Amino acid sequence: MLRSMQSLPPMRGERSRSHRLWAVLAASFLVATALPTAHAQAADPGPRGGPAAAGNFFSTLNADEQTLFNQAMGRFVETDSVTGTLEAGKGLGPTFNGNSCAQCHAQPAVGGSSPGLISPQTPVPNPQVALAKLDGAANSVPSFITANGPVREARFILTDSTNFSSPPDGGVHALYTIKGRTDAPGCTLAQPAFAKELSRGNVIFRIPTPTFGLGLVEDTSDSTLRSNLNATASSRASLGIGGSFNTSGNDGSITRFGWKAQNKSLLVFAGEAYNVEQGVTNEAFPNERGTNAACNFNATPEDSSNILNHGSTTGTLSEMSSDLVNFAAFMRLLAPPTPAPPTASTTNGAKLFNQIGCNLCHSTSLTTGTSPFTGMSHFTYNPYSDFALHHMGANLADGISQGAAGPDQFRTAPLWGLGQRLFFLHDGRTTDLVAAIQAHFSSTTNCTTVSTSQSFNVLTNTTKLFSPGTSGTSCGSEGNAVITNYDGLSPSQQQDLLNFLRSL
Numbered sequence: 170m171l172r173s174m175q176s177l178p179p180m181r182g183e184r185s186r187s188h189r190l191w192a193v194l195a196a197s198f199l200v201a202t203a204l205p206t207a208h209a210q211a212a213d214p215g216p217r218g219g220p221a222a223a224g225n226f227f228s229t230l231n232a233d234e235q236t237l238f239n240q241a242m243g244r245f246v247e248t249d250s251v252t253g254t255l256e257a258g259k260g261l262g263p264t265f266n267g268n269s270c271a272q273c274h275a276q277p278a279v280g281g282s283s284p285g286l287i288s289p290q291t292p293v294p295n296p297q298v299a300l301a302k303l304d305g306a307a308n309s310v311p312s313f314i315t316a317n318g319p320v321r322e323a324r325f326i327l328t329d330s331t332n333f334s335s336p337p338d339g340g341v342h343a344l345y346t347i348k349g350r351t352d353a354p355g356c357t358l359a360q361p362a363f364a365k366e367l368s369r370g371n372v373i374f375r376i377p378t379p380t381f382g383l384g385l386v387e388d389t390s391d392s393t394l395r396s397n398l399n400a401t402a403s404s405r406a407s408l409g410i411g412g413s414f415n416t417s418g419n420d421g422s423i424t425r426f427g428w429k430a431q432n433k434s435l436l437v438f439a440g441e442a443y444n445v446e447q448g449v450t451n452e453a454f455p456n457e458r459g460t461n462a463a464c465n466f467n468a469t470p471e472d473s474s475n476i477l478n479h480g481s482t483t484g485t486l487s488e489m490s491s492d493l494v495n496f497a498a499f500m501r502l503l504a505p506p507t508p509a510p511p512t513a514s515t516t517n518g519a520k521l522f523n524q525i526g527c528n529l530c531h532s533t534s535l536t537t538g539t540s541p542f543t544g545m546s547h548f549t550y551n552p553y554s555d556f557a558l559h560h561m562g563a564n565l566a567d568g569i570s571q572g573a574a575g576p577d578q579f580r581t582a583p584l585w586g587l588g589q590r591l592f593f594l595h596d597g598r599t600t601d602l603v604a605a606i607q608a609h610f611s612s613t614t615n616c617t618t619v620s621t622s623q624s625f626n627v628l629t630n631t632t633k634l635f636s637p638g639t640s641g642t643s644c645g646s647e648g649n650a651v652i653t654n655y656d657g658l659s660p661s662q663q664q665d666l667l668n669f670l671r672s673l
């Protein structure tokens with residue numbers, strides 16, 4: 170019944186939870202068998218069919234802005250090779266997870282989240298499988314990359330998984346290297362030892378977040394975000410929900426992009442992604458990762474503005490700009506997803522969403538400030554996120570700290586576009602909305618931490634390592650009370666809520 174694609178080792182906290190869930194399922198099955206008119210168990214209706222409800226430019230843009238959007242999209246879909254000969258873009262590697270932004274940001278349209286075989290729009294296998302050997306590359310496909318699973322990147326928790334007192338790692342270890350590619354002669358760089366690190370519980374995953382509507386998010390002021398959070402302080406407190414912002418170490422303002430709200434702006438995210446995901450150095454991140462001179466084939470940065478041609482170039486704004494600036498422009502001008510027309514069921518589901526407290530983290534609306542783009546100023550949008558961090562407990566914790574976001578803290582995931590998403594949660598562990606909701610719950614029993622002789626903690630009810638600084642007393646989730654409310658809904662109410670989520 171649950172269509173979970175969980176490929177991670179089971180965690181003890183989750184197991185007792187699913188036992189309880191199983192008891193509920195079994196009980197309602199008995200009732201349903203005895204009384205044919207009784208409600209069936211609520212189920213995720215699955216990804217919504219029909220055309221992609223996202224991927225266009227923001228509807229009120231003027232003609233120039235539309236032209237820029239379309240040209241910038243060309244950069245977002247461009248495929249990179251090492252020297253720009255095998256594929257048009259230049260700068261791939263030495264290490265990489267993908268070879269174009271649109272390879273990972275694809276569902277249900279360019280700019281979105283992970284593609285997948287179960288897409289009603291564009292069913293495709295995970296492109297990271299074929300990528301391993303593209304153009305002669307000699308990579309093996311790590312066990313957590315599968316044809317019917319999500320696009321993933323991997324982070325390591327510790328720098329040395331045999332030594333709890335080693336410093337935290339936290340960084341992305343790219344899946345692949347350019348070794349063996351016909352455009353990378355002489356490069357012999359090996360892949361990370363994923364199997365070994367996996368067996369030691371030292372690897373966590375992240376899937377792509379969709380970029381639709383992010384110009385609106387970027388254009389929302391810190392004071393709007395703070396007053397949105399403050400407005401629910403007492404209702405949140407009554408349900409045990411905290412909430413705090415991640416902030417930039419550079420200027421102190423609220424950072425809001427990425428699973429842990431770790432990045433400041435679309436430009437910074439694009440610069441980081443270009444170098445980390447594809448290995449393309451750029452004006453924001455000008456140096457190659459790692460020290461492998463034999464694997465560096467281009468002058469750095471590999472992507473830059475055409476400033477050297479300035480004055481002699483009569484190109485468009487897009488042509489004059491770097492890939493980096495084009496990526497950011499494309500994302501800034503992308504419209505948010507369009508929800509499906511409401512039905513009686515989804516209208517009731519929206520009401521229940523607020524009634525049981527989902528909206529206390531997943532804020533239903535925010536308003537932009539003054540935008541340079543036509544029609545995007547003072548615009549009220551529906552991200553279903555407060556863009557704040559919450560402690561989500563041991564089941565979701567990944568042991569990674571980024572800025573103010575600790576090992577079990579995540580940005581409230583925006584739910585817009587959920588209807589046509591295929592994989593859920595930061596690691597893409599499920600395709601089932603019910604499982605995604607239940608994962609918000611973490612038992613508060615067995616929360617004792619084991620302090621090793623070093624400065625290190627391992628939560629006893631998970632199989633994962635935790636970085637130093639993990640709170641030693643709590644492994645429950647701020648979502649617990651709201652999930653208990655969800656469990657208290659009747660199956661038909663739960664169904665309305667799920668139908669509502671799939672209408673977004």
Ligand code: HEC
Pocket residue numbers: 266267268269270271272273274320321322375376377378379380425426427428429435438439442443446447496497500
């Ligand atoms: C190999 C797959 C992959 C490729 C290629 C890729 N991304 Fe991503 N993207 C991800 C993942 C995974 C995340 C989530 C990262 C995190 O938060 O830890 C992400 C997140 C993002 C976000 C944050 C969105 C939000 O919700 O806050 C932006 C912006 C983004 N990517 C832009 C880009 C751009 C621009 C490119 C091309 C230069 C790109 N990405 C290439 C996998 C990819």
Ligand code: HEC
Pocket residue numbers: 410525526527528529530531559561565579580581582583584587592593594595596602605606609647648651652655670
């Ligand atoms: C305490 C704050 C909080 C509450 C309350 C909460 N959520 Fe969430 N939600 C989050 C966070 C944080 C994540 C991201 C967790 C992760 O990926 O590890 C998330 C993720 C999700 C996802 C997966 C989205 C994605 O991009 O993969 C869904 C679906 C979801 N929540 C639905 C709900 C529903 C429905 C409710 C009410 C029953 C609810 N949430 C209540 C904070 C909350």
